[in-house]
Amino acid sequence: xxxxxxxxxxxxxxxxxxxxxxxxxxxxxxxxxxxxxxxxxxxxxxxxxxxxxxxxxxxxxxxxxxxxxxxxxxxxxxxxxxxxxxxxxxxxxxxxxxxxxxxxxxxxxxxxxxxxxxxxxxxxxxxxxxxxxxxxxxxxxxxxxxxxxxxxxxxxxxxxxxxxxxxxxxxxxxxxxxxxxxxxxxxxxxxxxxxxxxxxxxxxxxxxxxxxxxxxxxxxxxxxxxxxxxxxxxxxxxxxxxxxxxxxxxxxxxxxxxxxxxxxxxxxxxxxxxxxxxxxxxxxxxxxxxxxxxxxxxxxxxxxxxxxxxxxxxxxx
Amino acid sequence: xxxxxxxxxxxxxxxxxxxxxxxxxxxxxxxxxxxxxxxxxxxxxxxxxxxxxxxxxxxxxxxxxxxxxxxxxxxxxxxxxxxxxxxxxxxxxxxxxxxxxxxxxxxxxxxxxxxxxxxxxxxxxxxxxxxxxxxxxxxxxxxxxxxxxxxxxxxxxxxxxxxxxxxxxxxxxxxxxxxxxxxxxxxxxxxxxxxxxxxxxxxxxxxxxxxxxxxxxxxxxxxxxxxxxxxxxxxxxxxxxxxxxxxxxxxxxxxxxxxxxxxxxxxxxxxxxxxxxxxxxxxxxxxxxxxxxxxxxxxxxxxxxxxxxxxxxxxxxxxxxxxxxxxxxxxxxxxxxxxxxxxxxxxxxxxxxxxxxxxxxxxxxxxxxxxxxxxxxxxxxxxxxxxxxxxxxxxxxxxxxxxxxxxxxxxxxxxxxxxxxxxxxxxxxxxxxxxxxxxxxxxxxxxxxxxxxxxxxxxxxxxxxxxxxxxxxxxxxxxxxxxxxxxxxxxxxxxxxxxx
Numbered sequence: 001x002x003x004x005x006x007x008x009x010x011x012x013x014x015x016x017x018x019x020x021x022x023x024x025x026x027x028x029x030x031x032x033x034x035x036x037x038x039x040x041x042x043x044x045x046x047x048x049x050x051x052x053x054x055x056x057x058x059x060x061x062x063x064x065x066x067x068x069x070x071x072x073x074x075x076x077x078x079x080x081x082x083x084x085x086x087x088x089x090x091x092x093x094x095x096x097x098x099x100x101x102x103x104x105x106x107x108x109x110x111x112x113x114x115x116x117x118x119x120x121x122x123x124x125x126x127x128x129x130x131x132x133x134x135x136x137x138x139x140x141x142x143x144x145x146x147x148x149x150x151x152x153x154x155x156x157x158x159x160x161x162x163x164x165x166x167x168x169x170x171x172x173x174x175x176x177x178x179x180x181x182x183x184x185x186x187x188x189x190x191x192x193x194x195x196x197x198x199x200x201x202x203x204x205x206x207x208x209x210x211x212x213x214x215x216x217x218x219x220x221x222x223x224x225x226x227x228x229x230x231x232x233x234x235x236x237x238x239x240x241x242x243x244x245x246x247x248x249x250x251x252x253x254x255x256x257x258x259x260x261x262x263x264x265x266x267x268x269x270x271x272x273x274x275x276x277x278x279x280x281x282x283x284x285x286x287x288x289x290x291x292x293x294x295x296x297x298x299x300x301x302x303x304x305x306x307x308x309x310x311x312x313x314x315x316x317x
Numbered sequence: 318x319x320x321x322x323x324x325x326x327x328x329x330x331x332x333x334x335x336x337x338x339x340x341x342x343x344x345x346x347x348x349x350x351x352x353x354x355x356x357x358x359x360x361x362x363x364x365x366x367x368x369x370x371x372x373x374x375x376x377x378x379x380x381x382x383x384x385x386x387x388x389x390x391x392x393x394x395x396x397x398x399x400x401x402x403x404x405x406x407x408x409x410x411x412x413x414x415x416x417x418x419x420x421x422x423x424x425x426x427x428x429x430x431x432x433x434x435x436x437x438x439x440x441x442x443x444x445x446x447x448x449x450x451x452x453x454x455x456x457x458x459x460x461x462x463x464x465x466x467x468x469x470x471x472x473x474x475x476x477x478x479x480x481x482x483x484x485x486x487x488x489x490x491x492x493x494x495x496x497x498x499x500x501x502x503x504x505x506x507x508x509x510x511x512x513x514x515x516x517x518x519x520x521x522x523x524x525x526x527x528x529x530x531x532x533x534x535x536x537x538x539x540x541x542x543x544x545x546x547x548x549x550x551x552x553x554x555x556x557x558x559x560x561x562x563x564x565x566x567x568x569x570x571x572x573x574x575x576x577x578x579x580x581x582x583x584x585x586x587x588x589x590x591x592x593x594x595x596x597x598x599x600x601x602x603x604x605x606x607x608x609x610x611x612x613x614x615x616x617x618x619x620x621x622x623x624x625x626x627x628x629x630x631x632x633x634x635x636x637x638x639x640x641x642x643x644x645x646x647x648x649x650x651x652x653x654x655x656x657x658x659x660x661x662x663x664x665x666x667x668x669x670x671x672x673x674x675x676x677x678x679x680x681x682x683x684x685x686x687x688x689x690x691x692x693x694x695x696x697x698x699x700x701x702x703x704x705x706x707x708x709x710x711x712x713x714x715x716x717x718x719x720x721x722x723x724x725x726x727x728x729x730x731x732x733x734x735x736x737x738x739x740x741x742x743x744x745x746x747x748x749x750x751x752x753x754x755x756x757x758x759x760x761x762x763x764x765x766x767x768x769x770x771x772x773x774x775x776x777x778x779x780x781x782x783x784x785x786x787x788x789x790x791x792x793x794x795x796x797x798x799x800x801x802x803x804x805x806x807x808x809x810x811x812x813x814x815x816x817x
Contacts, residue, residue, distance in 0.1 A: 002569050006582045101375070102545050105557035105564040109374075116375045158582060245582075303582045 001106075001158045007304040008103035009159050012115070013166025015096035019089050020143035021174030022052070024197040025181060026079055027136040032185060032193055033072055044185060045070035051181040052079060052087055053289075080135065081128055089139055090122050108153040111146070118142040161241045165299065168238035169262075172231045173292040179221050179231075180285040191217035198229045218278055222269060231288065235266040238295075245303070257298035265291045321352045321360075322733065325740050331728035332473040333742055334394065344395040344791060351505040352392075357738070364391050364735060367501045376493050378779055379548045388784035389494050391501055394732045394745065394766045395509075401762065401790045404467065404475055407659030408751050409758040410649060412463050415482055415636050416753065417652040419459045423450050423632060433651045434644045441719055442641065443689045444483075444634025446597055448604045452621050452631070455530050456755035459630035461592070462521065464488070464765075467659065467747045469730035476662045476727075478746060480642055482633045484594050487765040488517060488750045489552035490785050492559075495763075498787040510792040512762035517750070518559035520761075521592070524754035525560075528626045529589045536589035538562045539579065541570070543595050543611045548780070553594050567595070572615025575622040590626045591616070597631050639688040639722045640666060662727055667718040676714070676723040680707055683723040685714065698775065700726060729775055732786065734768055744769045745786065746777050762790040 029048050033039055046066055049059060056066040062085055064074045083090040097119035104112055121127040130138055147167075154160050175198070182194040191214045195201040198221065207224070208216050224230040242259045254260050265288060269277070277284055325336065335345045352360075371377075371386045378387055396404075421428045422439050429436040439445055464485025466478040495514050499506045522538065529536030542553035544566050557564035569579050570588065578585035598605045600612040619625045635641060643664045649657045665672040665683070676683060680699055687695040697710050714721045731742035749764030766786040767777035777783040 001582050002563055002565065003580045003582055004566065004569055005563075098545075101550075104375075104554040105540075109558075112375065113373055117373050120372060 003304050005103045005106050006158065006162050007300070008099040009106070009162040010166040010299070010304075011099045012096055012103070013163035013168075014170040015092050015099065016115075016143050016146050017167045017170035018174060019092045019096065019139055021171065021178065022079060022087070022089050022092065023136040023139035023143075025052070025174070025178050026076065027133055028178070028190075028193040028197040029181065029185075030072060030076075030132050032190060036189075039185070041072060042069045045072060045075045047184040048075055048181055049078065051177050051184070053177075054078060054087055058086075076132065080132075083122060089135075090127060093119050093122060093139075106159060108149075110153050111149050114142075114146045114149045118146065158245065161244045162303075165238055165241035165245070168234040168241065169292050169295060171229060172234040172238065173289050175221060175229055175231050175234065176285040176288045179218065180282050183218075183281040183285075194221065198227075200227055200229060203227060215274065215278060218281065219274055222277065223274070232266055232269055235262055235269075238262050239266065242299075256302065258295045258302070261291055261295040261298060321355065321357070322349060322740060325733060325742070329728065330471050331742070331744065332469055332471055332730040334469070334473075334730050334732045334745075344397045347508040348393070348395060348505060351502075351508050354504075360391065360735065361738060363501045367391055367497055370497055370500070371493075374493070375551065376490070377551055379546060379550065380780060387490055387779065388770065389490070389497060390734050390736075390743075390768055390770075390784050390786045391498070392733055392735055392740070393498055393502075393505075393787040393789050395789045395791065396763075398791050400475070403658060404749060405760045405762075407475075407477075407657070408463075408465060408749060408760050410653065410655060410658050411465060411477065411480070411645070412460055412482075412751050412753055412758045414645070414649040414652050415463070415480065416458065416460055418648050419482075419630070419633060419636055420457070422635065423452070428648070428651065431651065433647050434641070438638075438640055438644065439635055442635045442638040444597070444632070444638060446605075446632040446634075448617055449630065449632030452617075454528065454630055455623065455626055456528050458524070458528055458628075458753050458755045459633055460636075460753055461524050461528060461628040462488075463751045463753075464748045465751070467749065468662070468727060469745075469747075470662075471728050473730065475659055475747075477642075477645070477659050478662055479639060480637050480645070481748070482629060482636050484596065484629065485748065485750065486549040486552055486594070487748055487767075487785075488761070489549075489555040491750070491761065491763055491765050491788070492517060492555070494785060494787040509789060511789045512792045514761055514763050517752075517761050518556060520752045520754075520759050521556070522560040522562070524752045524759075525590045525592055525626075525628055527754045527756075528628055530623050530626060533589050537587060538590040538592065539565045539588050541565055541567070541591050541593040541595055541612075543567075543599070547594070549594065556592070567610060567612045570613035570616075572613060572619055575615075575619050575624050577613070577616065577619050577625045588625060590628060592628050597634060600627070600631065634689075637689075639664075639686055639690075640668065640719070643722065662724050665723040667714055667721040667723060672723075673714075673718050677711065680711060682726065684726055685710060685721055685723050688720050688722055696776065698726060726775075729769075729777070732766075732768065734770070734784075734786070736770055736772075741772065743772070744775055744777065747788065763788040 029044065033041055033044060049066055049070065059066045059078065062078060064070060064078060078085045079087055080089045082088050083094060085091060097115055100107060100112060100115045150163060178194055178197065182190050192201065192212065195204050195217055200220065204217065204220050207220065220227060220230065222231045225232060227233060239259065239262050242256060242262065246256050246259065254263065335342055341349055367389060368386060371389060376387055377384045418428065426436065428434050460482045462485060464481045464487065466481060467475050468478045469475050491514050525538045526536055539562055540553055540557040542550060542564055553564055563579065565579055571578050571580060571585065577588045579588050593600060595611050599609040601614060601616040602609045602612060603614045604617045616627065617631065620627045642661065643666055646657045646661055649655060665676050667673045667676055683699045685697045690696065697706065729744035729746055732745050733740045734743035736743065745766050745768045747764055747766050750761045752759045766788045767783050768786050769775060769777045770782060770784050
């Protein structure tokens, strides 16, 4: 498979997952603000923006002062509606569609159409007209449609592995951001909302027999081996995709840098005591996010580097 | 009795393909009958569904970086079987002659010595590339794909308007419009027996594989695109996907020791045939534009070494030159010893003094075309031009007469077209696609009908606001492609489970 196409597929996987997860996180946070009058709106919004990786400089450029009184409307603009803001759902869907357009001949027709019809409301203005919380469920449904179409129509070849790899690295990263924002919020019942955002609330109640504690909720979102949106589950799937891609069963150790990074991170999460982990959740989550970025670098070097353009230095022309 | 076509005014000197005055022409009989049962609001709702489906599928083209849905008119154009047989024969003849011409001008040059075509006409053409001289393609084919433009004159006779043997585009719209129209007008399509167009990618792939360098048993074919921002990018993806080959950009390729490779996740992989959709000038910075990022350095040398086949061949543009076009009837007689099956449009060569004098006299009643233009660029229609435009044109032509030809204002034929809620005659041309695999020139039954959507407008290019029409070639009782589906056997039935 062409390196350039592999890169596009990896990023389609990431962008679709990112749009989905961003919608989930925003859904929780807007609900919290509405339901709990005690929550400090400006503080919650500031935390939310920094958890989502927005630098104060970039926010300032978009006219939002991250040290001042940030409003939920501003957050929604930066993270959902404004196609000029690179972290917005509108921009993310645009990037997914741009990647898909560049790899269009390798996508199945239904998959391309699922992505293209998800994007069309953005330039046409229909996306902007959708309000919360409906917009969040719309994004989740579109992501489910795209993922389901990919699942039902793609052959399980290299291309599929790259989509899976992208999706799972992104999911580990975004679930860690969901956990971090939840840990920072001051309201009661924020963990319940985080579980709901992941579609995991009922499963969580069944698993823990109805005993709700913050600690148990964190454990479920971070470490559960059977729940598909948990960090450990996502890292495990990413590892699996990397194994399928390298296809070299070694007797000892791992030669692939990305495999080492992802595997070590998963082991650290799983083998540390929960108390240690919960004690300093935001820092732990930040470390996880940095690992995901380093793994992406390693994947790019190994699989996508060939796609970099070479300029021909004309002689005397 | 007619409702849908009531008030359809043809008039004017142009040949209308559906109506001869008030009389319906026979090929359109079934279409009229089935459409007459439909109300205008019903037709409008189908037009809307048609447009939405094109946007959903991303069937678009780019103008200046903006993606637009290709406008597809809901009413198909119908061509009778006999008419088509003549077109097919004429195109096969023309492609053969063009192949022989290209092989000759880039090699021995007999055509010059025998006085059929002045050598200077070729060497002064801006698309004549010495880089291509004496490169001999593996199976002798240079024109793997051609899209020769035809028009229908005031008597209804098909004529060749221009040759197009570089990188003709538009075939994707032929395939997608057939699918779209069959869902938009299922009743109408069921009333006709139409020759299918879906087989094109397989024919093209077979021709490309046949063109592979000698000794390569299982060649790797790729489609080379300039990238996502190219106007025809949709077409490149469709062709690559339906042929099951990689769509590469210049940056995906690398030349090593005279061989072409592509960069894959598992390292470099060899490439044998490149169906390129990049113009000659951008193909190889070593030989052409040194700052081109769209091609790959070393391609021409690899082709010359016989390690890769570039399709269509480099240098074909010389045959598209509109001055060379004027010599084509003689060229056909010279190589094939036959009369041209499809005639040219009458043309004056401004480079010849007596022609030039006549053109200057009649500038306000002729169409002036630059010889190397495409996409309708630079064309001046005399009767529609202002005095200033004509004066400006006069200066340009006198300065550089070699670069201009003149033709009478041909009334392109008209076909009923649905614009702004009503039917009216609109001018059309036809670009049939022919694929040469070295043994046979196969012509896709149908081709791209381009329609000028403005009333009375004569320029049909999509870059100038033109649309397309599905083109139906009627199948006689012996259409080879349709016979296969007829046999049906009775089978044993295994009931599905879980049904009471």
